[in-house]
Amino acid sequence: MNPDTIDPSKSAVPSVGGRADDRAQRLSCLLDGELDEHECRALIAGLRDDKEAGHKWALFNCVGDAMRSADVASWHSDQFVARVSAALEREPTVLAPAALPPRSAARRWLLPGAGAVAAAAVLIAIGLPSRQAVSPETMAARTPATPTPTVAAVQGPVLIDRSPQLERYLAAHRELAEPTLMPNSTPYVRTSGAMPIQEGR
Amino acid sequence: MQRVDLPVWRWINAAIFLLVCASLSAAQERAGGTASVDAVDGRSPEQWLQIVQHAARRLDYTGTMVYQQGAEVRMSKIVHVFDGQVSHERLQPMDGRPREFIRNADEVRCLIPEARQVVVERKARAESFPALAATATAELLQHYSVKIVGRERVGGFDCQVLEIRPRQADRYGYRLWVDRATGLMLRSQTLNERGDVLEQMAFVDVRIGGVDREQLKPSWSTEGWRVEQTAHRPIDLREQGWRLVPPSGFKPLYAVRRPMAGGQALQAVYSDGLASLSVFIEPAAAAAANDQLPQRGPINSYVRRLGESTVTVVGEVPADTARAVAQAAERIGR
Numbered sequence: 001m002n003p004d005t006i007d008p009s010k011s012a013v014p015s016v017g018g019r020a021d022d023r024a025q026r027l028s029c030l031l032d033g034e035l036d037e038h039e040c041r042a043l044i045a046g047l048r049d050d051k052e053a054g055h056k057w058a059l060f061n062c063v064g065d066a067m068r069s070a071d072v073a074s075w076h077s078d079q080f081v082a083r084v085s086a087a088l089e090r091e092p093t094v095l096a097p098a099a100l101p102p103r104s105a106a107r108r109w110l111l112p113g114a115g116a117v118a119a120a121a122v123l124i125a126i127g128l129p130s131r132q133a134v135s136p137e138t139m140a141a142r143t144p145a146t147p148t149p150t151v152a153a154v155q156g157p158v159l160i161d162r163s164p165q166l167e168r169y170l171a172a173h174r175e176l177a178e179p180t181l182m183p184n185s186t187p188y189v190r191t192s193g194a195m196p197i198q199e200g201r
Numbered sequence: 202m203q204r205v206d207l208p209v210w211r212w213i214n215a216a217i218f219l220l221v222c223a224s225l226s227a228a229q230e231r232a233g234g235t236a237s238v239d240a241v242d243g244r245s246p247e248q249w250l251q252i253v254q255h256a257a258r259r260l261d262y263t264g265t266m267v268y269q270q271g272a273e274v275r276m277s278k279i280v281h282v283f284d285g286q287v288s289h290e291r292l293q294p295m296d297g298r299p300r301e302f303i304r305n306a307d308e309v310r311c312l313i314p315e316a317r318q319v320v321v322e323r324k325a326r327a328e329s330f331p332a333l334a335a336t337a338t339a340e341l342l343q344h345y346s347v348k349i350v351g352r353e354r355v356g357g358f359d360c361q362v363l364e365i366r367p368r369q370a371d372r373y374g375y376r377l378w379v380d381r382a383t384g385l386m387l388r389s390q391t392l393n394e395r396g397d398v399l400e401q402m403a404f405v406d407v408r409i410g411g412v413d414r415e416q417l418k419p420s421w422s423t424e425g426w427r428v429e430q431t432a433h434r435p436i437d438l439r440e441q442g443w444r445l446v447p448p449s450g451f452k453p454l455y456a457v458r459r460p461m462a463g464g465q466a467l468q469a470v471y472s473d474g475l476a477s478l479s480v481f482i483e484p485a486a487a488a489a490a491n492d493q494l495p496q497r498g499p500i501n502s503y504v505r506r507l508g509e510s511t512v513t514v515v516g517e518v519p520a521d522t523a524r525a526v527a528q529a530a531e532r533i534g535r
Contacts, residue, residue, distance in 0.1 A: 166494045168462045169481060169502060169515040175309070175322045175431070176455045176470040177477040177517075181253050181377065181386055182402070185292040188302045188309075189268045189277050189402065190498070192294035196311040196320035197460060198429050 024056060031060055167194045241361075241381050246347035249363055249379060250338050256384035259283045263416060264407030265295075270400040270498035280416045291417045301419050312419055317426045325433040325457060341474040344368055344450040353378060355387045356404055365475065370394050371448050371522045372476055373499055383409050391499045393519065400498040433457035438469060439533070445480050446529035447471040448522055471516075478516025480526060485511045493520060503527040 029035050030043050047054050171194040174187035244252070263280045278293040287306035294300050301312040307324040344367060351362040360378040367374050378388035388403040436458050438445060447453070451471035459468050467482040476499075485506055494502040494515075502515040505527040512530045514523045 163495050166497065166502060166515075169479070169494070169513060170497070170500065172459065172461060172466075172468060172481065173470075173477075173479040173515045176324060176433075176457075176468065176479065178454060178472060179477075180257070180472075180474055181250070182257055182389060183279060183281055183290060184257075184288065184304055185279065185290050185302055185309075186402065188292050189266060189275070189279075189294070190270070190400070190500075192275060192277065192292075192300060193297050196313070196322065197431055197462065198318075198320055 023053060027053065027057055027060055167191075168197060170194045171197050246349055246363060247338050247342065249349065249361060249384075250341065250347060252384035253363075253377065253379055253386050254338075256380075257386065258288055260383060260385055260409060261412040262385060262407055262409045263412050264404045266402055266404055268400070268402050280412060282412050282414055282417060289414075289417050291419070293420070299420075301421070303417070303419055310419075312421060312423060312426075314421055319423050319426050319428045321428060321430045323430065323433070324455070325435050340450070344372065344473055345374075345475070350376075352381075356407055358382070358387055358407075360387055369449075370519070371525075372473065372518055373399065375475065378403075380409070385409055391517070393499075431460060433459045433468075436467060438467070441467060441482075442533055443467070443482060444531040444533045445469055445526070446531075447478070447526060448473070448518070450474075451478065476517040478514060478518050478523065478526065480530065481511075481513040481515070482530075483511050483513070485509055493524070496520065505530070508532060 026035070026039070026043060030040060035043065047057055170191040174191050174194070175197075177187045178184070179186045261282050264278075266277050266279050268275045268277065275297075276295040278291075278295065280291040282289045288304075289306075290302075290304040292302040292304075299314050303310045303312070309322045311320040311322065312318075313320065345365045346368060348364045348366070349361060350364045353360050353362055355378045358380045359382070361381050363377045363379060365375040365377065374392040374394075376390040376392060377386050379386050385404075385407070387407060388401065390401040391399045393399055433455070434457060436456055438456050448471075450473040452473070453469065454472050454477070455468065455470040457468050459466060461481070461483060464483065469480045469482075471478055471480075485508075490504075490506055492504045494504065494513075499517045500515065501518060501520040501523040502513060503520070503523040503526075505512045505514075507530060510532075512527050514527045516523060
């Protein structure tokens, strides 16, 4: 394979026939995991500088996600990557989490990361458990606007994995699960994002 | 002692009796079947469980429920009405894409406005499987111990705090905050064996009683929307050539053939009264391999390739339990 095809300097050339098609083909192969390590590196390096290829790459990913799940596809937006990058910039730096002593029960309530800050803020706003609402750590966690080295608590999943495969099982499970102590709709609260199963989908 | 047997005394006695009855039933009406403070304090943990079960079905209430799982927080509005026979519910998730779930007894209508579509899910229970509401507390107590651990205020309500601990590590524990006056559960936490909170739900601004049935109506007129039914057909697992072994104390609720994305599946649902799990059996996809799907709060799942089939276990149980159930599934001769 000729690495020239993804040379950023050549991407400004109006794409005439074969060249653009070939690149699209190779991006598609990359998505499908059909390229070897060397080709992957070259192509990904090219993506960094070539706006058009980058756009195509995002589009292909969006198409793939749309085929798997409409909900996942709805995450695709122009500002999404920019917002995530900005949020990562603001994240406190984690220092040697492995060396931390075991956390107390109160600290276990604290969640790492920006999502946790949002969660804590909502919980404070609506007055959920008082011990987590007033804990000084929580208040501290709300403020960092600039990257400051912090010994952060690292535990538990931050990102909710939206596996389309799991979502359909969750949707099917909630239909027939029967909570006895809580309202019947509780399983729907738990998985409100999952699409109901439909015939022929 | 001289016996008072004058007609006027009898009349007064009868009047007092009637008055007491009336005030008692009025108090019951107000409180959804509860008694005096002394009686509340004297309740055993088992009685509390029965009251919570009863209240969740029989009370009318409306409010906003907050759900937290890991870093995710979601809010839903909920309306619950008991009409004397069955319960009706309307659930409006306030986050994500607009959806509404309207339940009437065993039927749930899922409203999907962007597709102008209603998906109707109807439960088809086999005759032999009893309704869970009948689950005796005594059976539940074989697998859990229940303790009253305190008294706290939640959402403005004076609550009893109950702790439900599993007797074995194959299931989760719970902590419940129950309104002392009505028995409605206002907060619940699901805990793993280390005491970590895997998920929690809490009512905020809940109103008990006096719910207008108009509030059960969906936000959108579904006139002209496409209506789709998910048909579940009860089946006999043995006749289908399958033997499943649920964890101890998990009773069968349903065994059905049902549509799944891209085909049909057998689904068997089991519950121990607090947690439930589903076993799905489908024709195996070519690439299917044994695997654990990502954990979602208290929900774990395990996929196992078994001959020409895939067995998938999904439920509010620890990962090891989900795997054990999948591993125990067996094909049997017909």
